[in-house]
Amino acid sequence: MKFRSVFDIIGPVMVGPSSSHTAGAARIGLVARHLFQTQPEWADIHLYGSFAKTYQGHGTDVALVGGILGFDTDDPRIPDALKMAEEKGMKVTFIEEKDDHDHPNTVRIRLGKGDDRMELVGISIGGGKVEVKELDGFKLRLSGNHPAILVVHNDRYGAIASVAAALAEEEINIGHMEVSRKDKGKEALMVIEVDQNVSTELLKKIGSLSAIEKVTKIHD
Amino acid sequence: MFHSVKELLEITEKRNIPISEVMIEQEMEIHNRTRDEIIAQMDKNLTVMEQAVERGIKEEVKSVSGLTGGDGKKLYNYIQTNDTLAGPLLLDAVAKAMATNEVNAAMGTICATPTAGSAGVVPGVLFSLKDKLKPEREDMIRFLFTSGAFGFVVANNASISGAAGGCQAEVGSAAGMAAAAAVEMAGGTPKQSAEAMAITLKNMLGLVCDPVAGLVEVPCVKRNAAGASNAIVSADLALAGIESRIPADEVIDAMYRIGQSMPSALRETAEGGLAATPTGRRLQKEIFGSKPR
Numbered sequence: 001m002k003f004r005s006v007f008d009i010i011g012p013v014m015v016g017p018s019s020s021h022t023a024g025a026a027r028i029g030l031v032a033r034h035l036f037q038t039q040p041e042w043a044d045i046h047l048y049g050s051f052a053k054t055y056q057g058h059g060t061d062v063a064l065v066g067g068i069l070g071f072d073t074d075d076p077r078i079p080d081a082l083k084m085a086e087e088k089g090m091k092v093t094f095i096e097e098k099d100d101h102d103h104p105n106t107v108r109i110r111l112g113k114g115d116d117r118m119e120l121v122g123i124s125i126g127g128g129k130v131e132v133k134e135l136d137g138f139k140l141r142l143s144g145n146h147p148a149i150l151v152v153h154n155d156r157y158g159a160i161a162s163v164a165a166a167l168a169e170e171e172i173n174i175g176h177m178e179v180s181r182k183d184k185g186k187e188a189l190m191v192i193e194v195d196q197n198v199s200t201e202l203l204k205k206i207g208s209l210s211a212i213e214k215v216t217k218i219h220d
Numbered sequence: 221m222f223h224s225v226k227e228l229l230e231i232t233e234k235r236n237i238p239i240s241e242v243m244i245e246q247e248m249e250i251h252n253r254t255r256d257e258i259i260a261q262m263d264k265n266l267t268v269m270e271q272a273v274e275r276g277i278k279e280e281v282k283s284v285s286g287l288t289g290g291d292g293k294k295l296y297n298y299i300q301t302n303d304t305l306a307g308p309l310l311l312d313a314v315a316k317a318m319a320t321n322e323v324n325a326a327m328g329t330i331c332a333t334p335t336a337g338s339a340g341v342v343p344g345v346l347f348s349l350k351d352k353l354k355p356e357r358e359d360m361i362r363f364l365f366t367s368g369a370f371g372f373v374v375a376n377n378a379s380i381s382g383a384a385g386g387c388q389a390e391v392g393s394a395a396g397m398a399a400a401a402a403v404e405m406a407g408g409t410p411k412q413s414a415e416a417m418a419i420t421l422k423n424m425l426g427l428v429c430d431p432v433a434g435l436v437e438v439p440c441v442k443r444n445a446a447g448a449s450n451a452i453v454s455a456d457l458a459l460a461g462i463e464s465r466i467p468a469d470e471v472i473d474a475m476y477r478i479g480q481s482m483p484s485a486l487r488e489t490a491e492g493g494l495a496a497t498p499t500g501r502r503l504q505k506e507i508f509g510s511k512p513r
């Protein structure tokens with residue numbers, strides 16, 4: 001079943017005009033912002049496929065930037081996001097890619113502040129639902145059918161167990177999980193698909209565990 | 221969990237509960253949430269719909285491109301003259317459907333039902349029935365769950381995306397959803413809801429997605445109008461006891477197969493249909509310049 005919730009059908013509440021090109025784009029931007037954790041100084045946004053061809057008409061540009069500024073899909077400030085980014089001193093560059101990606105609605109977002117860099121590839125799969133395909137060079141495989149959380153951590157013993165324990169404590173069941181690392185003892189990533197929505201409080205709790213660097217959720 | 225309209229009807233008959241109740245209970249079970257939480261979220265969505273309708277029929281909404289806006293208000297004012305051909309309730313639904321979709325085109329806040337491009341039909345029909353049927357707030361929330369139940373079947377067995385299935389998948393699905401919910405609100409049986417859904421979708425089959433300049437404006441706003449009127453007429457057919465010769469699940473399947481056999485030029489690429497007419501091309505140039513898109 002691609003759609004599990006009635007609120008995938010009656011919803012999301014969003015700023016128009018397109019659930020895939022506006023709401024989905026805002027969600028990808030927001031995931032990037034949550035993972036970067038702070039207001040970036042610059043954002044390079046590479047657009048592929050249908051995103052590259054129709055982004056201005058659908059407000060995909062303002063939605064992506066709105067998400068990076070921390071706005072949700074229904075934030076009425078989205079139409080003014082480009083102006084607000086300028087006021088906040090964030091330099092935004094759009095790059096229309098000629099080559100197609102695997103999915104017609106694909107975006108690669110590069111964010112930076114000082115020496116900090118982050119890169120994320122996201123796709124908008126329709127009805128406002130999104131998937132993250134790549135994060136800082138890690139390839140991700142998410143079905144998109146379940147709520148998911150992304151956890152960037154240090155490759156140390158006990159890190160994975162501590163996150164699993166925190167989820168278990170709230171009676172949240174893990175449906176699918178992937179772990180990958182750049183090198184032994186270096187930066188690593190957990191992708192966890194769960195059966196129920198993960199609350200903001202629980203995300204904060206996971207983020208405060210030792211060895212955990214960043215955490216965010218992809219779906220409501 | 222129900223996968224088809226047939227299964228949905230079997231549950232309602234076995235347990236003697238309305239379609240909306242089946243949808244509410246399934247949502248509680250799958251997401252492990254309380255009834256109050258789910259009702260509260262739908263209540264919030266209903267408020268968003270109400271605000272978009274109000275804005276669209278009262279304000280001069282204009283989209284960024286200037287292609288759409290103001291027609292919902294124009295029609296709403298025309299209805300007040302009491303000198304219409306179609307009658308007040310039908311046109312009220314149409315005005316409110318257009319108003320919502322104009323707010324969507326203007327990057328206003330809407331609730332996707334099932335998509336943003338088709339966001340006008342369900343609230344248009346719902347709020348047009350308010351004066352006639354005098355529903356309580358709970359009945360209006362139930363209207364949305366019943367709509368959602370049919371949209372759920374379409375989304376999982378066919379498609380609700382214009383890019384995948386043409387406008388029949390967006391406005392067509394929305395109209396079927398609204399018709400089924402209108403029947404429940406008017407006191408019809410679950411089976412009559414399914415008949416209304418089947419009849420509506422049958423009449424929207426083959427609808428292409430050909431947005432001018434790739435924008436969710438022309439012909440989307442007026443197609444929401446057509447969807448809303450189709451939904452109300454089909455709901456009345458079903459309430460009169462008229463049945464669809466082809467069952468709802470088979471109509472949904474036919475819609476899916478039609479969508480798959482449509483050329484990509486007619487599936488939200490702005491390369492065919494109305495988008496490819498001389499006027500469509502001229503508007504595209506005026507809005508985006510000569511930049512290739």
